[in-house]
Amino acid sequence: MSRPAKSPLDAFDHKILAILQRDNTTPQRTIGEAVGLSAPAVQRRIKRMTEDGVIRANVAVLDSAALGQSITIFVEVEVISETAKQIEQAKSQFAAAPEIQQCYYVTGEADFILVIVVPSMADYEALTRRLFFSNNNVKRFRTFVAMDRVKVGLSVPIER
Amino acid sequence: MSRPAKSPLDAFDHKILAILQRDNTTPQRTIGEAVGLSAPAVQRRIKRMTEDGVIRANVAVLDSAALGQSITIFVEVEVISETAKQIEQAKSQFAAAPEIQQCYYVTGEADFILVIVVPSMADYEALTRRLFFSNNNVKRFRTFVAMDRVKVGLSVPIER
DNA sequence: GCTCCAACGAAACAAACTTGCAAAACAGCC
DNA sequence: GGCTGTTTTGCAAGTTTGTTTCGTTGGAGC
Numbered sequence: 107m108s109r110p111a112k113s114p115l116d117a118f119d120h121k122i123l124a125i126l127q128r129d130n131t132t133p134q135r136t137i138g139e140a141v142g143l144s145a146p147a148v149q150r151r152i153k154r155m156t157e158d159g160v161i162r163a164n165v166a167v168l169d170s171a172a173l174g175q176s177i178t179i180f181v182e183v184e185v186i187s188e189t190a191k192q193i194e195q196a197k198s199q200f201a202a203a204p205e206i207q208q209c210y211y212v213t214g215e216a217d218f219i220l221v222i223v224v225p226s227m228a229d230y231e232a233l234t235r236r237l238f239f240s241n242n243n244v245k246r247f248r249t250f251v252a253m254d255r256v257k258v259g260l261s262v263p264i265e266r
Numbered sequence: 267m268s269r270p271a272k273s274p275l276d277a278f279d280h281k282i283l284a285i286l287q288r289d290n291t292t293p294q295r296t297i298g299e300a301v302g303l304s305a306p307a308v309q310r311r312i313k314r315m316t317e318d319g320v321i322r323a324n325v326a327v328l329d330s331a332a333l334g335q336s337i338t339i340f341v342e343v344e345v346i347s348e349t350a351k352q353i354e355q356a357k358s359q360f361a362a363a364p365e366i367q368q369c370y371y372v373t374g375e376a377d378f379i380l381v382i383v384v385p386s387m388a389d390y391e392a393l394t395r396r397l398f399f400s401n402n403n404v405k406r407f408r409t410f411v412a413m414d415r416v417k418v419g420l421s422v423p424i425e426r
Numbered sequence: 427g428c429t430c431c432a433a434c435g436a437a438a439c440a441a442a443c444t445t446g447c448a449a450a451a452c453a454g455c456c
Numbered sequence: 457g458g459c460t461g462t463t464t465t466g467c468a469a470g471t472t473t474g475t476t477t478c479g480t481t482g483g484a485g486c
Contacts, residue, residue, distance in 0.1 A: 126326035
């Protein structure tokens with residue numbers, strides 16, 4: 107079947123997205139006033155962009171410390187064999203772990219970069235044993251512990 | 267004045283948060299059915315957790331590629347001098363750049379880890395010139411280009 | 427100049443959120 | 457054990473917000 111044709115985004119869409127990625131509880135009426143459209147027009151654009159996948163999700167951002175998950179850790183993982191099958195397996199293993207908040211497959215001196223959120227260093231230690239030491243394909247990994255989350259978010263720069 | 271006393275989170279709160287950080291457009295009535303409370307009870311808990319800062323923000327997650335920002339890059343930055351003043355200055359500089367999506371101050375072989383989103387490598391090159399080469403306190407930086415965003419999010423693991 | 431198509435706004439409508447209030451659950455204390 | 461003050465709940469009414477309908481407008485193509 108025909109995939110929904112992604113209509114190009116105009117200046118209205120950009121303004122709407124900029125507002126939504128900062129606060130998606132903003133009433134459509136308020137957004138309309140800010141961008142110069144009526145509430146139904148805003149609503150239609152949001153619906154279209156959601157269907158087109160421009161808006162991927164609507165989520166609450168939680169304070170990890172308040173949930174007892176106060177440590178953020180970066181890990182660079184280097185693998186031994188980079189066959190397609192091995193890489194796919196690593197990806198799905200990393201994606202499945204709830205402690206792994208983000209996982210990227212990268213070029214450079216490492217193969218994967220992970221962002222991990224755990225309650226304590228003991229939990230991290232247990233996780234490394236489970237994910238890295240018991241995995242024959244992991245050659246090496248380097249750990250960076252976050253002392254300060256200077257800036258955290260998923261905001262995409264929007265040109266205007 | 268007395269800061270709002272953070273009441274401890276119970277099992278209801280945990281379930282509500284788990285739902286909201288997956289989809290914060292879920293109606294309160296639906297959440298109520300899922301957790302075993304009435305809609306007003308859910309609403310009051312959400313309000314309390316928002317005031318307490320457990321819920322930090324409510325945002326739309328956008329597809330960076332759809333906005334022409336298709337490259338994600340990790341950078342490890344090593345600085346020369348780590349005086350409080352220098353570090354604070356670096357933090358505020360990084361936090362102010364819209365291309366920098368995330369910035370962490372870390373222990374280990376690097377001092378800062380940045381997650382950067384840009385439209386092209388040319389833009390990244392320009393950014394490095396502006397942020398690193400023109401900054402006397404940057405000793406070294408290592409670049410990792412993301413080939414695959416295996417898992418992206420800000421979800422915090424919630425124990426139950 | 428006409429037609430077709432896409433997008434708009436005003437208004438009616440539906441759904442969700444919010445508030446007031448009385449009852450139930452709970453904790454501390456005689 | 458039973459009393460009392462506090463907290464939280466559910467229900468119902470009221471308000472805000474989201475959604476749909478429908479008639480209109482502004483262009484692009486012919």
